[in-house]
Amino acid sequence: MKFGVFLPNGSNGYIPSAGSPIYEPTFQHNLAISLAAEKHGLDFVLSMMKFRGFGGETGYWDSCLESFTLMAGIASATSSIGLFPSISILSQHPAVVARMVATIDDISGGRCGLNIVTGWNRPEYAQMGMWPGDDHYQRRYDYAAEYVEILQALWQSGRASWEGEYFKIDDCSVLPTPANPIPLVCAGQSPAGRAFVAKHADHQFVLTSEDNLVRSVEDIRVKSAASGRKVGVYALFHMILADTDEMAQAQVRQIIELADQGAISNILASASLDTNTGGTADQLKAALDQDVESGNMAFMGIPVIYGSANTIRQRIDAIAQKTGIDGMLFSWPDFVAGIERFGEEVLPDLQVG
Ligand SMILES: Cc1cc2nc3c(=O)[nH]c(=O)nc-3n(C[C@H](O)[C@H](O)[C@H](O)COP(=O)(O)O)c2cc1C
Numbered sequence: 001m002k003f004g005v006f007l008p009n010g011s012n013g014y015i016p017s018a019g020s021p022i023y024e025p026t027f028q029h030n031l032a033i034s035l036a037a038e039k040h041g042l043d044f045v046l047s048m049m050k051f052r053g054f055g056g057e058t059g060y061w062d063s064c065l066e067s068f069t070l071m072a073g074i075a076s077a078t079s080s081i082g083l084f085p086s087i088s089i090l091s092q093h094p095a096v097v098a099r100m101v102a103t104i105d106d107i108s109g110g111r112c113g114l115n116i117v118t119g120w121n122r123p124e125y126a127q128m129g130m131w132p133g134d135d136h137y138q139r140r141y142d143y144a145a146e147y148v149e150i151l152q153a154l155w156q157s158g159r160a161s162w163e164g165e166y167f168k169i170d171d172c173s174v175l176p177t178p179a180n181p182i183p184l185v186c187a188g189q190s191p192a193g194r195a196f197v198a199k200h201a202d203h204q205f206v207l208t209s210e211d212n213l214v215r216s217v218e219d220i221r222v223k224s225a226a227s228g229r230k231v232g233v234y235a236l237f238h239m240i241l242a243d244t245d246e247m248a249q250a251q252v253r254q255i256i257e258l259a260d261q262g263a264i265s266n267i268l269a270s271a272s273l274d275t276n277t278g279g280t281a282d283q284l285k286a287a288l289d290q291d292v293e294s295g296n297m298a299f300m301g302i303p304v305i306y307g308s309a310n311t312i313r314q315r316i317d318a319i320a321q322k323t324g325i326d327g328m329l330f331s332w333p334d335f336v337a338g339i340e341r342f343g344e345e346v347l348p349d350l351q352v353g
Pocket residue numbers: 006047048049050086088115116117118119120121186187188189190191192193194205206207236276278279280281329
């Protein structure tokens with residue numbers, strides 16, 4: 001079982017609530033988190049990219065450190081942990097990104113992967129004149145498929161020509177190539193997103209309830225086997241670890257009571273523009289009413305594992321055994337303290353570790 005950290009390079013991490021720490025993202029914070037994760041033997045850190053936040057009283061994600069430049073800094077200050085920057089594919093040409101990844105791979109000695117983000121949120125790109133039109137909602141995974149094929153061709157041979165619907169490159173040279181294959185991850189959840197993942201990614205990130213996870217793992221297994229591939233599933237969770245179950249429950253209650261309703265309604269307004277159904281936009285809408293175990297909007301729809309170290313250990317073992325996932329990606333209200341406690345009190349005695 002692999003364990004990763006969802007780096008808080010956007011303001012306030014992944015909890016739109018005044019009941020959780022409110023902060024600006026900084027390199028020093030993200031580095032301290034990465035070093036703590038590396039010290040405890042966690043497998044990877046992943047930073048996101050949001051070009052426009054969701055405001056509200058907490059200014060949720062209004063600041064966001066750029067994913068690749070942040071990971072380059074973390075690469076040079078760490079030695080063993082895996083590094084996943086996120087590419088919002090509408091924002092950069094694949095030939096530029098192939099080179100950026102090769103550069104971080106060189107800085108880190110072969111530790112760089114890539115998270116493919118197709119872009120479900122029009123305002124982020126429209127503000128920069130980069131939104132190609134609302135057709136993109138339906139066509140984003142076709143665009144992503146071309147994008148990834150170009151990346152792979154350039155990484156494999158350092159040279160590629162391509163004439164597709166979205167890209168035209170002519171004997172394009174991108175050297176140096178990375179020393180090892182670059183692991184690709186993607187969080188596509190919709191039918192189109194899952195088909196893309198099965199064909200092009202090495203791992204899928206999923207945010208959903210435990211029961212849905214079982215179906216999700218099976219679905220990706222079947223779909224990827226059909227194209228002769230094996231794609232692993234990593235599930236996303238918040239972790240709230242306290243001295244007792246009651247103390248953890250009190251923290252969860254406070255986060256729900258102080259949820260940033262302004263930010264949440266801005267997120268849902270953006271999600272409601274997405275015409276690609278059955279994916280994250282629909283999940284976010286459903287998360288308004290869901291319990292925290294399944295994913296509530298006070299936690300950005302991400303399921304929460306909470307309790308004492310003992311309870312959290314049991315939950316992780318149970319989820320891993322029931323669902324057959326390959327890894328978990330965690331976020332905490334207070335990342336450094338959370339990772340330290342996870343590393344000291346939970347990890348050593350996990351059965352699935
Ligand atoms: C672990 C994880 C990381 C993600 N990173 C980003 C990101 O950096 N930027 C972004 O706009 N969306 C991000 N997303 C959203 C997904 O990329 C994707 O757009 C979303 O899950 C919608 O799936 P769908 O397109 O199939 O509906 C992330 C989701 C997960 C679970």
